[in-house]
Amino acid sequence: NISQRLARIASFVPVGVRVADIGSDHAYLPIYLVQRGIAVQAIAGEVNEGPFLGAERNVRSHGLKESISVRHGNGLAVLTAGEVDAITVSGMGGGTIREILANGIDKLEGVARLILSPQGDGDSLRRWLIEHGWQIVDEDMLEEDDKIYEIVVAERGEMVLADPLALEFGPLLLQRKHPLILARAEYELSKITLALKGLENARGESGQARRDALQQRRKQLEEVQ
Ligand code: SAM
Structure with missing residues (x-):
């Protein structure tokens, strides 16, 4: 059983995609996505050796070695361009997520959807997305164990967003007057x-x-x- 937070992130992954989860830690999210038949193939990327080995072990013990490739490396460097349709990055600061995307911008070619869950600095992440040809198509927010989590879903497209408050709080969350907003x-x-x-x-x-x-x-x- 995975956390409500990861399950919510998973709910934004379209059915039938090849997905990469960057900073996957235990690889809980890719395991869940493949087990549920949401992802057909998954890549779990981890920069740190401990979590990388843990992810490998977990994937093996679930018998998912054929469908989940666990890779050791920094950010999107573990990917080849065109290899996945969607990317999830969660549980890191917005600035770290932004850097992962910016440093691997050539790997984003062919990626149709980003599902990001920044912990803080959502404004700088949203600004980066908009300035690099992504539009925010969905957003969500949830509370679990007394912590607030936000989710930003982006796809290719144009978006004009100058309002600093919308960048900070999330344009769709604001529009929908989400209770947590x-x-x-x-x-x-x-x-x-x-x-x-x-x-x-x-x-x-x-x-x-x-x-x-x-x-x-x-x-x-x-x-x-
Ligand atoms: N994504 C999982 C989640 O949301 O539960 C794990 C979050 S955990 C707090 C952050 C993980 O990201 C750690 O395992 C860390 O080693 C990894 N990480 C941090 N920076 C990374 C990078 N540049 N590339 C790959 N992994 C990274």
Whole structure:
């Protein structure tokens, strides 16, 4: 049984694809995808030796050596261009996911769908996607064990997204007023209230500039409700 988080990520993988899971750790996700008949072939990529060996062992013990190739290497370097239709990357910071994609951009040729689950820095990841010919076609958010997880699904296409709040919170999550988005906005607002309190006695231009910036962000966040 895999976590609700990984099952949710799996739900965005189209049936019948060849998929690569980069930073696969125990290879739980590719095993699940192949066992369910969602993926026809899978690649589990791992940069670290321990998790790589663990993934190999796990795939062997599930008798899936024929359909899951476990590979040791950095990011998309384990792939050959055209080898997979979809790529999943989860459980890393948005900046790390962005770098994995950027460093392996030639390997993305032929890839139709990216299913990404950044932990923090979702804004820089979304910006990178949009600037490199991907559009966000779906998004999701879930809470498990008191942690919030987000999922960004991208396919080839044009997308215009200038609003910083949409980059940060996710354009579709905002549009759909996802309940966890509302909670997140509340949380960010409470941080601003605290920060403004801390700046109450900050004098001079820089104090005023910081207050102005916070108040502007507060206005934007209030619109999320
Ligand atoms: N994807 C799994 C999940 O969501 O449960 C595992 C997440 S685990 C926190 C992150 C994994 O990514 C670690 O096993 C780490 O070794 C691997 N990793 C980090 N950077 C990587 C990279 N550049 N290329 C391949 N694997 C990487």
